[in-house]
Amino acid sequence: MLPKRRTAPRLADRLLNWFCAPHLREEVLGDLHERYALRVERLGERKARQKYWREVLAYVRPRFIKRQPSTYSYPTNTDMLRNYLKIAWRNLVSQKGYSFINITGLAVGMAVAMLIGLWIYHEYSYDKFLPNYQQLYQVKRNYNSNGDTLTFSSTSLKLADALRNEIPEIDYVAESDYIGSSHGLKVGDKKFYVNGGQIGRDFLKMFQYPLLQGEASMALNDPYSIVLTESTAKALFGNEVPMGKVVRFDNQNDLKVTGILKDLPKNSSFQFEFLVPFSYFEATASNVRMARSGSFGDNSFQIFVKLKPGVTYAQVAPKIALIEHTETNNVNAMNSVVILQPLQNWHLYSTYQNGKEAGGFIDYVRMFTIIGILVVLIACINFINLTTARSTKRAKEVGIRKAVGSQRQQLVGQFLTESFLLTFVAFLFSLLVVQLSLPAFNALINGEVSIPYARGEFWLALLSCLLITALLAGSVPAFYLSSFQPVKVLKGIMQVGKAASWPRKALVVTQFSCSIALILSAVVVFQQIRYAKNRPTGYDVNRLMMTNMNSELGANFTILKDELLRNGIAESVSQSSSPATDIWWHSDVEKWPGKNAGETIEMGTIVIAKDYFKTVGMTLAQGRVFTSENDTTSVIFNEAAMKRMRLAHPIGQLIEWQGKQLRIVGVMKDALVQSPFTRADPGMFLCRPVSLNVLLYRISPRLSTQEALTQMTALFNKYNPSYPYSYQFADVTYAAKFNLETLVGKLAGIFACLAIFISCLGLFGLASFMAERRTKEIGVRKVLGASVLNVWGLLSKEFVYLVGIAFIIASTLAYYLLSNWLQRYEYRTEMSWWIFALTGLGSLTVTLLTVSYQSIKAALLNPVKSLKSE
Amino acid sequence: MRRSDLGEFEEVVLLAVAVLTPKAYSVMIAEELERETGQTVSTGAVHAALQRLEQKGYLSSVLGEATAERGGRRKRIFTITALGGRVLSEVQAVRTRLWDRIIPNVRLEWS
Numbered sequence: 017m018l019p020k021r022r023t024a025p026r027l028a029d030r031l032l033n034w035f036c037a038p039h040l041r042e043e044v045l046g047d048l049h050e051r052y053a054l055r056v057e058r059l060g061e062r063k064a065r066q067k068y069w070r071e072v073l074a075y076v077r078p079r080f081i082k083r084q085p086s087t088y089s090y091p092t093n094t095d096m097l098r099n100y101l102k103i104a105w106r107n108l109v110s111q112k113g114y115s116f117i118n119i120t121g122l123a124v125g126m127a128v129a130m131l132i133g134l135w136i137y138h139e140y141s142y143d144k145f146l147p148n149y150q151q152l153y154q155v156k157r158n159y160n161s162n163g164d165t166l167t168f169s170s171t172s173l174k175l176a177d178a179l180r181n182e183i184p185e186i187d188y189v190a191e192s193d194y195i196g197s198s199h200g201l202k203v204g205d206k207k208f209y210v211n212g213g214q215i216g217r218d219f220l221k222m223f224q225y226p227l228l229q230g231e232a233s234m235a236l237n238d239p240y241s242i243v244l245t246e247s248t249a250k251a252l253f254g255n256e257v258p259m260g261k262v263v264r265f266d267n268q269n270d271l272k273v274t275g276i277l278k279d280l281p282k283n284s285s286f287q288f289e290f291l292v293p294f295s296y297f298e299a300t301a302s303n304v305r306m307a308r309s310g311s312f313g314d315n316s317f318q319i320f321v322k323l324k325p326g327v328t329y330a331q332v333a334p335k336i337a338l339i340e341h342t343e344t345n346n347v348n349a350m351n352s353v354v355i356l357q358p359l360q361n362w363h364l365y366s367t368y369q370n371g372k373e374a375g376g377f378i379d380y381v382r383m384f385t386i387i388g389i390l391v392v393l394i395a396c397i398n399f400i401n402l403t404t405a406r407s408t409k410r411a412k413e414v415g416i417r418k419a420v421g422s423q424r425q426q427l428v429g430q431f432l433t434e435s436f437l438l439t440f441v442a443f444l445f446s447l448l449v450v451q452l453s454l455p456a457f458n459a460l461i462n463g464e465v466s467i468p469y470a471r472g473e474f475w476l477a478l479l480s481c482l483l484i485t486a487l488l489a490g491s492v493p494a495f496y497l498s499s500f501q502p503v504k505v506l507k508g509i510m511q512v513g514k515a516a517s518w519p520r521k522a523l524v525v526t527q528f529s530c531s532i533a534l535i536l537s538a539v540v541v542f543q544q545i546r547y548a549k550n551r552p553t554g555y556d557v558n559r560l561m562m563t564n565m566n567s568e569l570g571a572n573f574t575i576l577k578d579e580l581l582r583n584g585i586a587e588s589v590s591q592s593s594s595p596a597t598d599i600w601w602h603s604d605v606e607k608w609p610g611k612n613a614g615e616t617i618e619m620g621t622i623v624i625a626k627d628y629f630k631t632v633g634m635t636l637a638q639g640r641v642f643t644s645e646n647d648t649t650s651v652i653f654n655e656a657a658m659k660r661m662r663l664a665h666p667i668g669q670l671i672e673w674q675g676k677q678l679r680i681v682g683v684m685k686d687a688l689v690q691s692p693f694t695r696a697d698p699g700m701f702l703c704r705p706v707s708l709n710v711l712l713y714r715i716s717p718r719l720s721t722q723e724a725l726t727q728m729t730a731l732f733n734k735y736n737p738s739y740p741y742s743y744q745f746a747d748v749t750y751a752a753k754f755n756l757e758t759l760v761g762k763l764a765g766i767f768a769c770l771a772i773f774i775s776c777l778g779l780f781g782l783a784s785f786m787a788e789r790r791t792k793e794i795g796v797r798k799v800l801g802a803s804v805l806n807v808w809g810l811l812s813k814e815f816v817y818l819v820g821i822a823f824i825i826a827s828t829l830a831y832y833l834l835s836n837w838l839q840r841y842e843y844r845t846e847m848s849w850w851i852f853a854l855t856g857l858g859s860l861t862v863t864l865l866t867v868s869y870q871s872i873k874a875a876l877l878n879p880v881k882s883l884k885s886e
Numbered sequence: 887m888r889r890s891d892l893g894e895f896e897e898v899v900l901l902a903v904a905v906l907t908p909k910a911y912s913v914m915i916a917e918e919l920e921r922e923t924g925q926t927v928s929t930g931a932v933h934a935a936l937q938r939l940e941q942k943g944y945l946s947s948v949l950g951e952a953t954a955e956r957g958g959r960r961k962r963i964f965t966i967t968a969l970g971g972r973v974l975s976e977v978q979a980v981r982t983r984l985w986d987r988i989i990p991n992v993r994l995e996w997s
Contacts, residue, residue: 043912046952046959047929051913053955067926074930079937 024052025065028072036075039084044075096426097433103413104434108441114406115438117781118399121774122442125395126485127449128770131457132388133477134450134465139381142283142363147224148322151187153329153356155179155319157340158371160351161616167355167368170315173308175354176216178339179319185327185335190216190320193297195288198564200739202264203252209564209742210248212290214297220275222322223286229259230275239295243275248289265292267568267738268300282464285362312340312349321356329356347616348604380760387767390530394771396489397523398778399435403493405520405785407500414497415505427498435490443482461759521818524782527775528822529829532859534768536830537837539851541761544838545754547845553750554687554696555596556633556714559587559721560746562595563711563732570707572735579735580713585727588631589713593623596632596712597749599689599699607672608661617660620689620699623708628701629684631712639667639682647703651678655686657698678702692753693841772859776866779815783867787811787874794874795882804875811871812864819863823856891942892973899935900944900974904966911950911961912936936964944970 029045036044048071055064108115143149155175157168176191195213202208220232220243227235228246235243242263249258262270271292280287298304307314323332333355340349355371366376414427451467458465468474563569569576573591580586594600599620629641637655651671658666666680686696715724725743732741787794794807802810831847838844892900902918903910912933919927939945950963966974 042959043949043962044933046956046961047912047933049957049959050953050955050961051916051929054913054917070926071928071930074928075933077930077934079934080930 024049024068028069032072032075035081037080037083040080044080048072096430100430100433101437103430104437107434108438111406113784114402114781117777118402118438119442119445121395121398121777122439122485122489123445123449124770124774125392126443126446126481127453128391128767129388129481130446130450130478131453131465132384132767133481134467135457135461135463136381136385138283138463138465139364139377143285143359145281145283146359148325149359151323151325151327152222152359153321153323154359154362155321156355156357156368157315158353158355158368159348160353161618162614165371166618167371168315169318171317171319171354172310172312172314173304173317174310174312174314175340176317176319177308179321179336182339183332183335185324185332187322187324188216188218188222190219190222191294192216192219192318192320193294194318195286198742199290199292200264200266200566201248201252201290202267202738203261206252207738207740208248208251209740210289212288212292214292214294216294216320218322219291219320222320225280225284226278228276228278232275235275236291236293238272238274239293239299240269240271241274241293241296242271243277243291244273245277245279245289247279249273249276264738265296266566269296271296285359311346312343312352313346315348329358332356347614351616377756380756383760384763384767387534387764390534391767391771391774392485393488394527394530394774394778396485397527398774398781399438399489400492401520401523401778402781402785403431403435404496405517405782407493407497408789410497411500411505414500415502418500418502419506424498428494431494431497432486432490435494436486439482439486439489443478460762520782524779524815524818525822525825527778528819528859528863529825531768531771531775532823532826532855533830533833534764534771535859536826536852536855537834538761538765538768539855540830540834540838540845540847541757541764543847543851544841544845545757545761548692548757548841548843549751549754551688551692551843553692554634554685555689557596557746557750559715559717560596560632561713561715562744562746562749563713563742565591565707565709565711566736566739567707568738569711569736573711576731576735579731580728583727583731584716585719585724585731586713587716588627589711590628590631591625591708591711592628593621593706593709594689595710595744595749596746597689597753599697600709603674605661605671605673605700606675608663609669609671610662617657617698619657620697621702622699623702623704623706625703625708628712631714632687633714634687635685637683637685639680641682642701642703645703645705647681648705649676649678650681650703652682652684652701653680654684654696654699656696657700658683660698673700673702692750693843695842772862776862779863779866780870783811783815783870786814787870791874791877791882794877795879798875798879799883804872807875808868808871811874812867815863815867816860819859823859827852827856892944892977893935895931896935896939897974897977899932900939900966900970903936903939903945903964904971904974907965908963910964913961936962939970940964943967944973 032045032048033041048068051071052064052068055067059067146152154169155171157171159166159168173191176189179186180189192213192215195215196211197213198209198211200207200209215236217236220227220235224232227243230243235241242265244252244258244263252258252263253261258273258276261273263273265271277291298308307316323329336354336356339354340346340352343349353371357365357373361373364376364378364381365373367374417427417430447467454465454467457463565573577589580589599622601621601623602618603621604616605619624642626642626645629636639652641652642650651673653661653666663669663680666683669680671678671680684701687699688696689699690697715721715728719727728743729741790811794802797807797810831852834847838847898919899915902915906914906918912929915936916927916929916932919932936945936947940947944967945964946967947962947964949960952958952960
């Protein structure tokens, strides 16, 4: 008996089969195997296998790889292409229903993807219009607070000077108060509150916003100068030439206009209407002058730097990190590490965790990228499913084409041409949809998104998206349809078995899983928003109004308060250092009973006037409120602060704050002044004889808002004539804290609805196809006594079953992803079972509605009609 | 006749075909050359040379029978054409003429 013949290495054979030209394969492979057999006898199997590989590789030469020219002739390609387009067009027109479903689905999907794409492009374009944006940074501090690293953007003027003088790699440093704060500008009788900032003289050399008039290097040199944006200048001066004219600033000094900036685009992180030199701030405010010669601990300014060209942050980082540690006696400075955040990250990476950028808006950008891709995928699945399901209709055509000599590639080409045509038509519609929906979309996201028709990259990106979509949607049907064997399809024994329908079912499940998961996400986002909105705030934002104080208002405060109360316009009037919905100042409590060594607290600090608690509606937990404006040795904390300081019996205890001994006289219940999603921050209330920032007043419920506003405008114009009357409603400001979440929820909701819509379109098409194919079966069933309900159930069952599976997959996925998302909120809703139940029920109803139209139509058909025709 | 048409390896392969006729196909030729030269000769190289020689008209080929070792695949059997025979003798004649002109003493010094 012959020894069992060992076979040659499989992988090598496969490699050879892949590269070797088909007409040479027989002799080449035969040679190789024969020689392998010889070598096994002579050298043994191991050696033979090694040599076999070398032999195979020896065939890698052009003469063995080059394919024989095809024996088929190539007709001029355009002829066939014309034929393909003609057939595609005829199919499109003759199957109006399916074409409509396909085109609508794809158009909506592509429109969603395009909107998301434009929006993401907009988000990424933030600040990139500035020349040298890579060299621009904001200075931040990583502050070690009892082991936790907190990142602050408030810095000291001493740090600005240190960076300027000690770090040669830094080109320019600009210090600022807070860009975007509101100030009064007045020219003649025109007066406005506009947002702007006081900023170091080199600012315009660093951030080169286009100047229409004036010099970037000169505009901020003189302390008594001001740079306006074009529209502000227009509002103040009308058509006069603004350069060299004066503007009354905060009703204190006249500033000369030294520059006109082009209006800032919306994709600028900085939003200001004017700039005033920081030197003006120093010249007019003694506390700023003092801060200049103060310590690293005086953190109430912002600093921006520009690195020298070619210098990277990594080179500078070690030099600046510990720059504050020269002040060894200052706890704050010794716990601070100085870092820089590049301008290009300001917009997308706003949150810091453990001293490092930890996301922010970028998370939502990523989320919507995924949503966009999913929606397009869902639309592509529609196309794939409908085309393959209806393949029997085209089978005869494929058979005939093959019989008269069409090659498989040509058929693939034909069907791809069809998908390209369809995608292109859908694309034209989607462009229209995007163009029409842009204004609404911009209003929703409060953005300035537009279709950049003139940009080459845009068209290139669109073209590639178009190609990808067409290939994605067209390739599966093209390869499936072109694989039919002409003999079978032409003899009419083409049987599409169960096996052919299950990929389709899998695709439907995928579609609905994505759509239902999107719906669930939107629902949970809204649930979380509602949950946080219903959270007790600890004070009352309704009818509470805020107006920024100014020197004139400060002087007339008592009489204005008197008038407001006496005329019954306001219930209560007070003032404080922070508005009711924010905390502008955090400070350290230096000593308290039971303090651990080195322990610090970032204590939200609010200086308040008489009637503050009554005005904002906070309630006292224990102790008393301040007795008078002169009660400066007393302090009131909130409950969170007491918990943080571990004081069980706080009343009467002494603490030390900024070197002064203060006695705790009262404890207030916690109030959610900052984020509605986190715990209440520890806070303290003080009485100080200083000028305060915000006027707070609650209007009387007896007056309508409109009446109150009319009367208050008259009063404010009387007692504060230098400034326009401007105000904010606390409930509006509070509601704005939910803006981001609301936007995300709305967008997710809209896209989820569109995804469901597209999925249902596909389902509708599939159902109508199924009903059509089973006409005869239904006819027979009806003759045999099946009721309409029976037939309806028969046709709907399958889809309900698929959506059921999709729902299970979607809820598992959504549960996992959403619990992760909710983790970012300290105060978060539970994902209760009924959300899932309701969503499941909803999607099932939608499915049934979609399918029922077709199945009932089929069930109602007279069996005589369906059985008669053959 | 363009003498440069025949490379050294091609010449050896052509000779081997002449030697092995009527059973000359790439495996046999490669094995034969390996035996004669003592160096590894891949069928790929031989096959490529055979194809070139066939293109030049020195060889003709026909598909032969299949064997079990070949996995039932047929082999391509090569035979030398008249032109090929003439080229070979021409090459041999050139070589012999040159060999004959070497002085006998010189040849001794090598061995």
